[in-house]
Amino acid sequence: MAQKVLDAVKASHAAAIEHTESQHGDEIIWVKRDQLLAVATWLKTEPTMAFDAPVFCTCIDRLDWRPLGVPPSQRWTEDKPRFEVVYQLRSTQHRFRIRLKVAVSESDARVPSLASLWPAFDWQERETFDMYGIRFDGHPDLRRIYLYDEFVGYPLRKDYPKDKRQPLVRRDDLPINPIKRPSIFDDHGKAK
Amino acid sequence: MGVELTTTRLEDAAKWAKSSMLDKATGWGRKFSLFSYPFVTACCGMEFMSVAGPKYDIARFGAEFPRFSPRQSDLLMVVGTVTEKQGPALKRVFDQMAEPKWVIAFGVCASTGGFYQNYHTMPGADQVIPVDVYIPGCPPRPEQVLDALILLMDRIQSGRGHSQLRDKREQLIATSQDEG
Numbered sequence A: 001m002a003q004k005v006l007d008a009v010k011a012s013h014a015a016a017i018e019h020t021e022s023q024h025g026d027e028i029i030w031v032k033r034d035q036l037l038a039v040a041t042w043l044k045t046e047p048t049m050a051f052d053a054p055v056f057c058t059c060i061d062r063l064d065w066r067p068l069g070v071p072p073s074q075r076w077t078e079d080k081p082r083f084e085v086v087y088q089l090r091s092t093q094h095r096f097r098i099r100l101k102v103a104v105s106e107s108d109a110r111v112p113s114l115a116s117l118w119p120a121f122d123w124q125e126r127e128t129f130d131m132y133g134i135r136f137d138g139h140p141d142l143r144r145i146y147l148y149d150e151f152v153g154y155p156l157r158k159d160y161p162k163d164k165r166q167p168l169v170r171r172d173d174l175p176i177n178p179i180k181r182p183s184i185f186d187d188h189g190k191a192k
Numbered sequence B: 001m002g003v004e005l006t007t008t009r010l011e012d013a014a015k016w017a018k019s020s021m022l023d024k025a026t027g028w029g030r031k032f033s034l035f036s037y038p039f040v041t042a043c044c045g046m047e048f049m050s051v052a053g054p055k056y057d058i059a060r061f062g063a064e065f066p067r068f069s070p071r072q073s074d075l076l077m078v079v080g081t082v083t084e085k086q087g088p089a090l091k092r093v094f095d096q097m098a099e100p101k102w103v104i105a106f107g108v109c110a111s112t113g114g115f116y117q118n119y120h121t122m123p124g125a126d127q128v129i130p131v132d133v134y135i136p137g138c139p140p141r142p143e144q145v146l147d148a149l150i151l152l153m154d155r156i157q158s159g160r161g162h163s164q165l166r167d168k169r170e171q172l173i174a175t176s177q178d179e180g
């Protein structure tokens, strides 16, 4: 169905596409990061595409991703970019569905923001920033949305310790008050 | 020093038999006129509604009236998952309640954090405020809630609630300092 979209994007933006794939009936376009805004603008404004409904924006952390049944060449390794930023779009007019993916590395976790095209992505990008620490360039108001400002680190990254809590208040009369104890974690969430 | 803190329910009963008529009367009055503040944050709220509704009818025990201002209530019901972000709000609600006050942790989430072991859930409301009675269950049956309420009423009558004990402790410390 959305194979049409894949073909059209390949024809018009051949230089911006890394590769395309289909998974479980969903078509995926891997876009080069600096071309993402151009491709997205085209998808929205081109009348034969008319992607008017933003569905979600999220991120996948591929750290230590070693699934069974996947050839080793496709698995995450040190030299591959660690994060995949995912945008899912929908065209209510033509009933197309498409997924845009951008690969970003840990040291340079930045992606152009699509909040100017679809305002609904504003909060979704803030959530992705909150949980994964992806910076969205050009976002109007990029700050934490769920967590408090005192929170250090990004909890859905795979290297965040799974039971590390960052309490705001604790009772003074408890024998162990973790706020008063020196933390056993450093600023990056690693054990000292 | 004449410092004695009650420890068992039997000792309590003995003390209660000896306590003055006034103490008995205030304890009796307090235990049958609990005004609860439901701090409802998650799914346990459904079960709280059923306890408060006509079928299980918590009103039979005099705790029927949820007040939505902490100033007007003396029983704080922490119903549901408490996140670290809510901690300051919970502490503030508790601090605003007038003494003497009691706290029930309703459900495993409010008691221990339940099955959440992660960055956002507080491992039990007792990390922030003193809790008198814990109700296990996910969510607890209404009968368990009524059982906990009766347990709490027992404690109120014999003056063993957290805030009552703290009062006693402070009095004892003050008198022993006067003597010393």
Ligand code: SF4
Pocket (backbone or CB within 6 Å): B042, B043, B044, B045, B079, B080, B081, B106, B107, B108, B109, B110, B114, B137, B138, B139, B140
């Ligand atoms: S104890 Fe169970 S029912 Fe109650 S708030 Fe937690 S998860 Fe929900």
